[in-house]
Amino acid sequence: MAWSEHLGGNKYKIVERDPSKASKPKRSVTVYMPEDLKTEKKKAAWLALEEAKWSEKVVGGEVIRQEDITFKNFIPKWEKGYAMQNMGEYTQNVNLYNLNKYVVPEFGHLKIGKITTLYIVTFFGDLRRENGKEFATNTKLNIYKAIKSVFDAAYEWELITKNPMDGVQRPRTSKKEKKAMRGVKKAFNTSETETVLLALYDLPDRWRLYYTGSLLGGFRRGEYLAVEWSDVDYDRGAIWIDKQITFDKNGNKIEGEVKTEESEGWVSMPKWYMAQLKEYEREWKKEKLQCKDWAGGNKSYVFHGGKGIMYFPTTPTSTWRKFLQKRDIPHVKLHGLRHTAAMLLRESGADLKTMQERLRHTKIGTTADIYTHSSDMISREAADRLEVFDPKRLRFAP
Incomplete structure (x- = not known):
C-alpha cells in the first residue's frame, strides 16, 4: 500500500x-x-x-523502470510533472524546443540512467551551429538550463541515483564576447536619462507613461503591460505587480504569472509620476465611455492597444526602437531601462538590499552581478577623490 x-x-x-x-x-x-x-x-x-x-x-x-526509460521518453514526464507546474507556457516552449532541437538528436536515445557527466561535458564542447560557428553564451546557457531541469527532476523522483549535471560547468561568457559586449550600451547615464524623459513627450501619453514608468520603476516589459487600474494605489503612491503579458506555447499573447514569487510586490513611484498617471486615468475612462465596441471585457489594462485589448508583448520593443532612431538617441535595449533604474538607484546611494527589493530579484547576487557595474558617475566620483594627489598641489612638488 x-x-x-x-x-x-x-x-x-x-x-x-x-x-x-x-x-x-x-x-x-x-x-x-x-x-x-x-x-x-x-x-x-x-x-x-x-x-x-x-x-x-x-x-x-x-x-517505466529506471533501466528502461530513455532521455527522450522521459521528457514528456518531466513536462507534465515539473514544467507545467513551475514554468510559464512560453518558457516551457523554449525549453522543449532546445531539448528537441539540440539534445535529443545527440543522446535522446540513451537510457537516462546511463548518461554520464563526461557525456554531457563532451556534448557542450562539441555544440556548434549548423554553419559550424559557436553559439552565443546565452543560447548555450538556455540549453544548459533545459538539460539541468530534466536531470534535476529525474534525480528528485529517484529515477537516477546521481545527477550527472552536478559536474557540468555552467556556460560562461568568453573573452571575445565580453570584448564585444563592452561596446554595447546597457543603460543611460543621468544626463541621458533627462534627455530621454523630455524626448518621450513626443510620444502619445500611453507610451510616454509606459516608458517613463519602466525607467523609474525598473519594470520588466510584460509586467507593466499587465498592470490594471486596480493595481494602481494613489494613496500608497505605488503600483502592484503580480502578472505579466507573455506568450503561450503557440506564440499567442496571454496574461501569465510573473517570473518568480519575489517578482510580486508594490513598487513605489515618484509623486509627480503618480499625479500624471491619475490625469491619464481620467482621459482613459473618457475614451472607454466613448468606445462603442469595447473588447477588454472586465480587464482594465492601463496600457492597451485600443478597445481595451492587451498589447502584444513585443510591441513596446519595436515602438521603443523606432522612437530612439527618430530622435537620434543612443540605442539602449528596452530592458536597458531596468538597468538604468538600477544605475539611478546606485548613483543615489541606495544599498544592495534596497536595490534588490525594488527590482524584485530573488537573490541579492543577481543584483550585485548585473546591476552594480560601474556607471559614469560612480567612476567619475572615484577619480575625483584622487585629485588631492596632484603633484602641483603637494607641498614639496618640483
Missing part, C-alpha cells in the same frame, strides 16, 4: 513498492496539492486518492 511524505509547502512524495523488483523496489512520484483545499479532511481525501492512483500504476506495471 502506498504512503506519502510531506516535502514542505504543498509538495508531497508518494511511495509504493514495486512487486517486480527484488532490490530497490521503491517507486516514488512528487505531487503538488491544490492550494484551494482548505480543510484537513479535504487534504487527506485528496492525498489518499493520489496514493491509490500511484499504487495502481506501480503494482500494475505501468511505471
